[in-house]
Amino acid sequence: GTFKFTGSIQGVPEGTVVFPREPLLQVEAPIIEAQIIESALLNIINYSTLVATKAARICTAARKASVVDFGLRRAQGDGAYLGTRASMIGGVSGTSFVDAARQLRVPAVGTHAHSWVQLFPSEIDAFRAYARIFPSNCLLLVDTYNVLESGVPNAIVIAKELKAAGKDILGVRIDSGDLASLAVETYRAFKNAGFSSIKIVLSNDLDEALIESITRQVESPLGKVSRAEIKLRQETMDHITFGVGTRLITGGEQAALGGVYKLVAVDGEPRIKVSENVTKIIDPGIKDVYRFKDTRSSMLFTDVITLRGEQAPVSGEKIHVLPEPGKNIVIEPGLTGEPLLQPLIEDGVRVAGDDAVSIDTGRARCKEQLDRLDPASRRFLNPQPYLVGLSARLYRLRQDLISRHGG
Amino acid sequence: GTFKFTGSIQGVPEGTVVFPREPLLQVEAPIIEAQIIESALLNIINYSTLVATKAARICTAARKASVVDFGLRRAQGDGAYLGTRASMIGGVSGTSFVDAARQLRVPAVGTHAHSWVQLFPSEIDAFRAYARIFPSNCLLLVDTYNVLESGVPNAIVIAKELKAAGKDILGVRIDSGDLASLAVETYRAFKNAGFSSIKIVLSNDLDEALIESITRQVESPLGKVSRAEIKLRQETMDHITFGVGTRLITGGEQAALGGVYKLVAVDGEPRIKVSENVTKIIDPGIKDVYRFKDTRSSMLFTDVITLRGEQAPVSGEKIHVLPEPGKNIVIEPGLTGEPLLQPLIEDGVRVAGDDAVSIDTGRARCKEQLDRLDPASRRFLNPQPYLVGLSARLYRLRQDLISRHGG
Known part of the structure; x- marks a missing residue:
């Protein structure tokens, strides 16, 4: 009817x-x-109100850093469409949910999976193949084997190869480990290699409490540190993006608003x-x-x-x-x-x-x-x-x- | 493409x-x-796996009583379609989400809102008007004013009027208060009035822990009780249906499965x-x-x-x-x-x-x-x-x- x-x-x-x-x-x-x-x-x-509120809390915790929605795989079915929209209103700046990004006309963001790296004989081969396909949008996942000993050095090699071809690497994603210190060391390595405009995407079951803790660890390390180190850490913050999934798109432990x-x-x-x-x-x-x-x-x-x-x-x-x-x-x-x-x-x-x-x-x-x-x-x-x-x-x-x- | x-x-x-x-x-x-x-x-x-699991837990707690899904208003957007389907597989026997019930060909269940009762000069007028519209499917919400002093006596009047017209009242819903004791007293009152086949739907932010507690309170009251009282309470359990909303359709505090x-x-x-x-x-x-x-x-x-x-x-x-x-x-x-x-x-x-x-x-x-x-x-x-x-x-x-x- x-x-x-x-x-x-x-x-x-x-x-x-x-x-x-x-x-x-x-x-x-x-x-x-x-x-x-x-x-x-x-x-x-x-x-919508639940997710917009959660997004606003997460963006508040992230301070200068931007936040992107990585929630589709853990979302409650097609609720992800409405949730992605609400998270944009709450302050998130992009989503890995490609179809919602297209429908809502908001930025789609993402990178390859760990399986992409596993497919190739070595990590550098996997990175090189990815850079060939996405030369202008190359975001490399650097934690399949070891972030600082393998992923980051290999990504810097790719950044140099892209630069020789007149392109800029977009950045790297870190999805495991001690995110705050890995972010600082990753930024230091890229900056020392001449790539100080790199993006560093951090993810791994984040929410506002974890993000607040990470930003504090990056900006205000415990103990005595030099002024140069503080400056490097502030710069690091300018390059961090938080990828937030499950706890953004579902509200986490608070899965419903009782309106x-x-x-x-x-x-x-x-x-x-x-x-x-x-x-x-x-x-x-x-x-x-x-x-x-x-x-x-x-x-x-x-x-x-x-x-x-x-x-x-x-x-x-x-x-x-x-x-x-x-x-x-x-x-x-x-x-x-x-x-x-x-x-x-x-x-x-x-x-x-x-x-x-x-x-x-x-x-x-x-x-x-x-x-x-x-x-x-x-x-x-x-x-x-x-x-x-x-x-x-x-x-x-x-x-x-x-x-x-x-x- | x-x-x-x-x-x-x-x-x-x-x-x-x-x-x-x-x-x-x-x-x-x-x-x-x-x-x-x-x-x-x-x-x-x-x-789907999250909600089917939650439904199975809730139905286990409900034991002989059936469970219906009342989650649409607190569901995560259109996820409610998938969630309603999954909750049926986990053991739930019907839903208040009418469109999903139609699409999935599963039973639609429901009653009127408190606002229906507020609309009329008195509760009995509201019940009578509802019974006129749904004579064969008459489930009355009895807690707008006072369950035992107003709602249940008025519902019994309606049950008698329906009976005189050759119809059976379906039952009552209780959405607030001390659910276990209200269920027992409601069943006792209806049984004494000759309506021992009534359904009693209980709701109000239920989950498996609350349902387990309610079934225990109904079946095994503390203190010394007569054999007749135990029998009445076992009969009560046979007539209870639990309406479960938010914590079923969202998973409650566990809002995602990490597959x-x-x-x-x-x-x-x-x-x-x-x-x-x-x-x-x-x-x-x-x-x-x-x-x-x-x-x-x-x-x-x-x-x-x-x-x-x-x-x-x-x-x-x-x-x-x-x-x-x-x-x-x-x-x-x-x-x-x-x-x-x-x-x-x-x-x-x-x-x-x-x-x-x-x-x-x-x-x-x-x-x-x-x-x-x-x-x-x-x-x-x-x-x-x-x-x-x-x-x-x-x-x-x-x-x-x-x-x-x-x-």
Whole structure:
């Protein structure tokens, strides 16, 4: 059968940084239409948000280094298409999933397998054959036998042969061993041989914690080191790319985001679903979300959820922060609030512009917003919660409905 | 462009229970063809095997109760199609993912949302409206307000109204609270009202550990209880269905299976890839796998990997069990060995029959093999490893190649 959606949807544009209790999408439609799209929306939004978040965490840990997606072989089936898209929005710069790269028009990156090296009588023969096929895109996997004693010296031979033919080697990939020290020694060897623009791709079951540890080991070695050594190590960081697979495309130990889709109003009347678990109570009514930034620094200050139709919060207004009962903050002077929810579909017709769903725009939006979020809220251990509050009117409505429904 | 695979593939049929170090698929093809299909094979096999395994664990924990897949909303995008198929093979008996149910021809199961109840002036009105639409398939969600004080009494009223109209209520779903005791009290109430064939669907972020705990609480309550109470509780178990979502369709904390695709021979010559990590060394050569069962009990005894062309292992033969060096077992008299790998594709043409990929056959195969696996190897805590050995010839080849390549 054919299904025609006749309702309206508001939502945050692609790449928007969001926080707990904020509506990402708000659907107004006849109940049957709203329920038919429920599972599809939850499936798409939950997984995309999970992977974009994981990608942003991984890219934060990688700092100056770029990150590429190597997850296809461990992805959850065709979910890899959606996951690759989401990881680009979260800050990843390319993927080894060639078909997704083509469909999404994002960079495809990759190298040969260990089996390519095993096929040939020697590693240098394998490298030479690969360089003949990909002279302009030659990334060599150097850990089949021994990274520093075999792989890197052989790759330098190939780099010289390519140079004689007027080409530049792209770089090397290291997929095992002590990645931080191997990266530094690999960069040192290539630099000494005159190839200081080489890329070094590191991989092997990485995630944000391992990447943070590797960047720290590269940049800040233990013990006393010379200034020249520190400089070399900083240069090394500029040449590292992290290839992240399983734990990016699946979310790792956190394989799902628990987003929900709840009824908040019927015929304009706010509704609430009470629960014994207070964090499961959804704020009632059709809402707007305002994000307040410092006018001068543009740093994010707080988000405020209001009832639609309310005036946007103004300086001096008191905002209720949950879950702490009674805690509240005041909108300071010098803050400006912008609405986060935008009309995406109105009466069944798409009204959002392309930039609401563009990968490039979404990626830039995500990066810009993360850059403006207090580093204390961005750290992995013990982050400071970013404040999300309710307007006084929404807060009162919520409390009224809870007490009326026996909460 | 068009790609034509001209090689051959052997593999274990759908639903086969497999163990570490066993080849699930063995591809013989020109290297370029073998590499082109690498990522697709790994993506499909890894995720399917992960979810089928998780489903089998969950169904083992559920014992007599059936399990249905409720995972779509938390699945990793379109991976849900493959995951739903795999969960059926692992023992799940239906899914709430309606489109996958249609495509795979498996049972679709489900109920209304909490929002359905919120839409109506009262719970009984909502139930009555639902029963009018689905008189023959009426499963009511009873935890919107209070399971035992509101949901169950109202559902019993509906059951009586349906009965007066010549229909049977299907059952109720409980999605929050103390599931084990709510299930027992719900069954007791329905039985007392004359509805002893009701289904009770339990859900709420379940996995095998929670299900094992719930079945234990239902069947073996703490303290002194009457024989009649034990009987009622056993009957309750017969009426329970577990609805499992997120942790089934994603694998939960284990979101990926680390299967690999490695080169083991070139032009018939065995190859090995050594690694500092001994568990990463892949056995060399083109292989066969034999499964030995006790002739009388049909219980699984051991699996043996051989080189292709070797005679199948016979009684009295010594088999090497890895990773323990020097540990070996002897094929006892009264055991029969059957080959696990079957030809699936030969010279580019599919030769496998439909039963190699059928969901029903695969599901039956999986169940039968699990039933024949020693319970000590099936338990969740401290399972006894099932023995997988190498033939003497394969073991010698492996050791020769490792020492030749500096392992």
